[in-house]
Amino acid sequence: MKRTVTLIFTLMLSLLMAASAMAGGPPPKDLLKGYFTEVNEAARTVQFEKEGSETLTTFHLNQEMAVEDIKLNKKVMVTLDKHAGRPNVIGDVSIMFMDLPLSKIGYLIIIGLIGGLLSGFIGSGGAFVMTPAMMTLGAPGAIAVASNMCHKFPKAMVGAFKRYKYGQVDIKLGLVMAVTAIIGVEVGIQMQKYILNTWGNAGSNLYVSLVFVCVLVVVGLIVARDAYKLSKGGGEAKTGKLALALMKINIPPMMEFKVAKVRISFWITVPIGVLTGMLAATIAVGGFIGVPGMIYVIGASAMVASATELVVAFIMGCYGSVQWAISGLVDIRMTLLILSGSLIGVQLGALGTTYVKDHIIKIVMASVMLIVAVSRGAKVPGYLADVGLMNPLEPQVTAMLNSVSFWALIVALASAGGLITFFMIKGMIQARREEKQSVLETAHG
Amino acid sequence: MSTQNKAIKKKPVMAMLLFGCVSLTAYFYLMTHQGLVTETFTKGGWYAAFPILAAFAFSFIHGAFASNLLSVFGIEAKK
Known part of the structure; x- marks a missing residue:
């Protein structure tokens, strides 16, 4: 075990150093x-x-x-x-730095709080709304991406620590995923560059949106179907058929993940990690493939997968933040203001998972993924017109689609916040009732 | 037994206030010295250590405050 962890750490550090030496990271150079x-x-x-x-x-x-x-x-x-x-x-x-009156400060703290809640509960999320939210306030795109990235890793660190204390984090799985995800990020960046050079900005936007919509709709529907089945069957999660079949494949090195209670070939974890990284580099929410991947391909429970994703988010966030900070694009005021809300949210979300069953995490995850898909889907007609695959849109239609896109993000965030709060309060009330009953039973018994 | 229970259930009010004050002071300093901070933190290169270390420092201080705040409100994980 120790040898594996050391090996992973060495590999990770060398990758980090190699990547920074090449300085080929995502921040724009021009x-x-x-x-x-x-x-x-x-x-x-x-x-x-x-x-x-x-x-x-x-x-x-x-x-x-x-x-x-x-x-x-x-x-x-x-x-x-x-x-x-x-x-x-x-x-x-x-x-570079917009003025921050009290109203904008309040807005950043609230967005941070809800984003943190989501992150602590389902392991990812928040990022898809943070960057557009900061841009709506008037921050340039590159500053918004950098400031969001820099708030992500401390938030994920605190969330991962909390959930580790609840016994939900599989550190070994998290490290393996993170290493392969970093490779995926590099692949994703190269792919983005190729598309940008070949089809220009419009082509790149279309590609990002199509990936976003396809991945979120397909994976969101799989998670929703599973959550529905589980809720009908009493909420007890079983390891999926695909994961069970993959566990039988015996290609060395075989890895034992004790918290996730899984023994699987290292080579099965590689594509999940790489895809997580590629998605993170493309649409900034790698967790939307990482968490379902750990559940359905590797065979971890939603509880362990969402907690372990926080370790992946921490390592990848650190890696990204260093690159953006070297480019000098982090607006630390926005980073820390969002962090002030999200550090409360992430801890609340993390402890919330101790009161709910596995399928509740899946319900929240599926709802968020499908609503966010609508948001990005609304952008597709505009991008299709930009690349000349459709007639140009009327300005009113463009404005309407843009507002659908923005409000869908707000609805995704608000509904996720509402669902988590509802299930958490319900779980707490039930836990208190059970506690009282057991006290009464002990007193009478 | 009852003393033991009290000790276990004791709420971390002092810790919350302490970390809250440190965190608030840090935020106050940040917002009153915006020009200096944004200028220094975006020089790039080795200055990248500033935003990274600040994010770590705030996550410890403000994270401890948030944790104690939730405990003071009685919001704790299911045992």
């Missing part, structure tokens, strides 16, 4: 950070001071930009327009 010091309205040029360098560079504004878009002495991110036909033309500018 971003320039710095300050505008002067604007020349007549010539439509600006003086830009790059962070860490005192020399000024002159940039030209592209035709779509207004001079008012340039804010002096505020830290900005600049992307140059590569197709402008001449050098140093600005393609896009965004202010």
